Amino acid sequence: MAHRVISLRYRPQNFDELTGQNHIVLSLKGAIKSGRIGHALLFAGPRGVGKTTTARIFAKSLNCVEGPTVYPCQKCQLCREITLSRSIDVIEIDGASNRGIEEIRSLREGVKYSPLHGRYKIYIIDEVHMLTQEAFNALLKTLEEPPPKVVFVFATTNPTKVPTTILSRCQRFVFKRLSVSEITSRLRTIADKEKIKITENALHYLAIRADGSIRDGESILEQLASFIEGEVTEEDVFKLIGFLGNDFYFTLLNKILTVDLGKVIMMLNKGIEDGADPVEIYRGFTNYLRAAFLIRTGVPCEFVELNSEEIEVLKKIELSRDEIIHLLEICLRFEDIVKRSVNVRIAIELLFSQLILCLTKSKKRENNNRVVLSSSPNKNVNIKEALFLDLQKNSPKLAGIIHKADITKNNDNVTVSVKNEFAKTQLVNNQKKVKSILKKILNTDFILNIEIVHQKEEESDLIQTIKVLFDGEEVR
Ligand SMILES: Nc1ncnc2c1ncn2[C@@H]1O[C@H](COP(=O)(O)OP(=O)(O)OP(=O)(O)O)[C@@H](O)[C@H]1O
Ligand SMILES: [Mg+2]
Ligand SMILES: [Zn+2]
Secondary structure, X not given: OOOOOHHHHOOOOOHHHOOOOHHHHHHHHHHHHHOOOOOEEEEEOOOOOXXXXXXXXXXXXXXXXXXXXXXXXXXXXXXXXXXOOOXXXXXXXXXXXXXXXXXXXXHHHHOOOXXXXXXXEEEEEEOHHHOOHXXXXXXXXXXXXXXXXXXXXXXXXXXXXXXXXXXXXXXXXXXXXXXHHHXXXXXXXXXXXXXXXXXXXXXXXXXXXXXXXXXXXXXXXXXXXXXXXXXXXXXXXXXXXXXXXHHHHHHHHHHHHOOOHHXXXXXXXXXXXXXXXXXXXXXXXXXXXXXXXXXXXXXXXXXXXXXXXXXXXXXOOOOOHHHHHHHHHHHHHOHHHXXXXXXXXXXXXXXHHXXXXXXXXHHHHHHHHOOEEOOOOOOOEEHHHHHHHHHHHHOHHHXXXXXXXXXXXXXXXXXXXXXXXXXXXXXXXXXXXXXXXXXXXXXXXXXXXXXXXXXXXXXXXXXXXXXXXXXXXXXX
């Protein structure tokens, strides 16, 4: 017998086997029990979450010899034929490849005839949003005068593309994206039955990568099982899907906090060399930031797609909620750029340059508010202010320069950063004076550095260019 893939072998055959769509199951069961079966049902939701599966179970429930029942017997001919997709009364049409008016015309012919064996004739149209306008118009006519004993189930991943005239004639069922824990538990059941050994962590990352879709999760599991001997580990998962663990994103985020662009770019490239797809890095990092955001907003842990250890680690990250929001905003602005870019690697590098720029600015702002340097023996002296006040008396020009400068103290080094050559010359010429005042303020000896920083906030030409490209800000 030909090998059948896991996702087909493990297609739920009754409502109770479905994972995570309880709200849908409840209302469908209710409809079946009460005999209030709509003529047209719309199943909307992301890929691989059970739309087609549910449509078939629903068909079985209606047509089973023991039916209509919420527990189809699975044994009668009608049930068996539906399971095998061979039932004459259950017609599945792929809307993506049968988009035109001709197909819908023949459907309109077909609905005139009563069901052959079952109680109902059930049309399941997958990807219904792909139909052409003419096809929708023809379909609408049928829905306006629904033939008896015909039920339509429309499945779509994109309900916004279905005309409202059709939507308003359908009972709508919204399938949800499955959570990491729902996918994990379903895959664990399958792995046990298939005797696939896989660690909890491996399963966790696999479930994250499945991105809400059980079918995607099942496919990855199957692929892993086919080439890994022994137990599947998280490293195997990362290798197969070019996916980096949350450790990677945690380290990356910490590197960004040090605002060292060089190190960040090196780390990104190391990740890519290790086999990660740059788009994957984008996605993984954005999701990781989202988790950080959720944690900062105090959302309960089960909504955060991380395990409890990872949540504890992430709680400690030195980023405020507002900073995280800014970083997320930048990431989202890059979504299109990353996806469309011919050279994704560059797009990713630019993205991280922007993230660092954003943090540099917010840290600067913070520093400007408190230039307190606590490491000096005279604790909590505001060097800048004290120096400014002292200079103001006799050297207003120098005071003005200090006012606009940034002063930092690091061990025995005091660095005065100024904007331009003029300010630097002035300070260098008056070094002695400045140093003696500083000595008085700090009550200690030190090395004085005077440097120029380009006040356009270290914005290199590169970063300026990015800003123009993506923010539409003008360079002056
Ligand atoms: N809710 C679920 N519970 C258990 N298994 C599921 C569920 N959803 C999907 N699956 C698994 O994924 C496979 C595909 O599901 P299904 O065809 O119903 O998805 P779909 O929502 O119709 O996706 P698409 O939009 O891509 O057509 C099923 O055969 C089953 O193995
Ligand atoms: Mg489907
Ligand atoms: Zn049956």
